[in-house]
Amino acid sequence: xxxxxxxxxxxxxxxxxxxxxxxxxxxxxxxxxxxxxxxxxxxxxxxxxxxxxxxxxxxxxxxxxxxxxxxxxxxxxxxxxxxxxxxxxxxxxxxxxxxxxxxxxxxxxxxxx
Amino acid sequence: xxxxxxxxxxxxxxxxxxxxxxxxxxxxxxxxxxxxxxxxxxxxxxxxxxxxxxxxxxxxxxxxxxxxxxxxxxxxxxxxxxxxxxxxxxxxxxxxxxxxxxxxxxxxxxx
Numbered sequence: 001x002x003x004x005x006x007x008x009x010x011x012x013x014x015x016x017x018x019x020x021x022x023x024x025x026x027x028x029x030x031x032x033x034x035x036x037x038x039x040x041x042x043x044x045x046x047x048x049x050x051x052x053x054x055x056x057x058x059x060x061x062x063x064x065x066x067x068x069x070x071x072x073x074x075x076x077x078x079x080x081x082x083x084x085x086x087x088x089x090x091x092x093x094x095x096x097x098x099x100x101x102x103x104x105x106x107x108x109x110x111x112x113x
Numbered sequence: 114x115x116x117x118x119x120x121x122x123x124x125x126x127x128x129x130x131x132x133x134x135x136x137x138x139x140x141x142x143x144x145x146x147x148x149x150x151x152x153x154x155x156x157x158x159x160x161x162x163x164x165x166x167x168x169x170x171x172x173x174x175x176x177x178x179x180x181x182x183x184x185x186x187x188x189x190x191x192x193x194x195x196x197x198x199x200x201x202x203x204x205x206x207x208x209x210x211x212x213x214x215x216x217x218x219x220x221x222x223x224x
Binding site: 044055059101 | 159202
């Protein structure tokens with residue numbers, strides 16, 4: 001079946017703007033994760049959803065970052081008042097349930113000018 | 114929280130030789146240890162994983178070993194091929210559900 005998909009693949013924005021990044025998990029996967037990967041580093045955890053609820057948002061760096069998953073499938077990561085330091089690849093992963101294998105999407109490369 | 118350290122950061126081997134990448138973790142509650150391969154500009158792909166009730170797992174040319182007492186685990190790739198060239202990440206997961214990743218190893222297999 002189809003894997004995890006993310007849109008857009010690339011996003012260029014100006015400092016101070018608002019952006020939304022979308023993740024479509026594998027069908028039937030109840031757990032969804034957002035990670036951020038800076039150049040030359042491993043992915044860093046941002047937020048984890050089990051179903052519709054954010055079960056753990058301890059990795060969100062500040063209150064400019066927010067994520068939703070209203071129907072328990074597609075998720076949107078929202079970044080307000082973007083800063084140049086937000087530039088990174090934002091990866092989404094899903095798993096059949098928590099503690100199962102996580103499958104990653106191709107990521108959204110965000111560049112804040 | 115969990116902290117994962119990975120070594121070496123870069124590794125070059127001749128085609129056909131073996132490659133070993135080592136990771137240590139800090140949280141004794143971690144019980145799941147996957148390894149991901151990431152090619153340039155691509156998504157991380159799971160290549161093998163191990164859970165804490167197992168000491169070793171093998172899949173063709175790839176093997177992972179886990180030492181819970183010492184809190185370290187290793188990836189072994191035998192008979193390396195040029196297509197094994199990529200960045201490899203170890204990770205640790207447990208009750209926190211999310212994965213904590215190492216900083217990656219750039220493996221280059223020289224023909």
